[in-house]
Amino acid sequence: MKQFLNTAVKAVFDDYPLEIRRKMLVLREAIFAVAASEGVGQLEETLKWGEPAYMTAETGCGSTIRMAWKKEKPNQYAMYFICTTNLVETFRTLFPHQFKYEGNRAIVFRETEDVDMDSLSICIAMALTYHRNKRRKQS
Structure with a gap:
């Protein structure tokens, strides 16, 4: 497991229920693994709105990914994307049956379901x- 450099982020993970924490740590590892393989540079792991967030601070080539578990919906957790992008719309087109979506901002996972990590890794990438891909399309 990748070591936490930000103690505030670690504290948020530590507050999650055990099974949710395990599953969200798998998502966290996937984010770092994809970042390393896609050449996006050093990720910054921080909190946004009190939730773990991952940004391509070094290169600025990506859109922030956030993850959260909410007490109001204790049997699910989610990966959030900036709602003004077309990311979730694209994911929904590519993977209509692999995930559950929340509007144009999130992929929602149930605690009892396995996550299709191959498809999710494509979404993370x-x-x-x-932003790098958006710039290429505009050129």
């Missing part, structure tokens, strides 16, 4: 390279 698209988010972490969003």
Whole structure:
């Protein structure tokens, strides 16, 4: 497991229920693994709105990914994307049956379900390279 450099982020993970924490740590590892393989540079792990967030601070080539578990919906957790992007719309087109979506901002996971990590890794890569790919399309 990748070590936490930000103690505030670690504290948020530590507050999650055990099974949710395990599953969200898998998502966290996937974000760092995809970032390393996609050449997006050093990720910054921080809190946004009190939730773990991952930004391509070094290169600026990606869109922020946030993750959260909410007490109001204790059996689910989610990966959030900036709602003004077309990311979730694209994910929904590519993976209509692999995930549950919340509007144009999130992929929602149930605690009892397995996550299709191959498909999710593609979604993560698209988010972490969003601005780089957007610039290429405009050129």
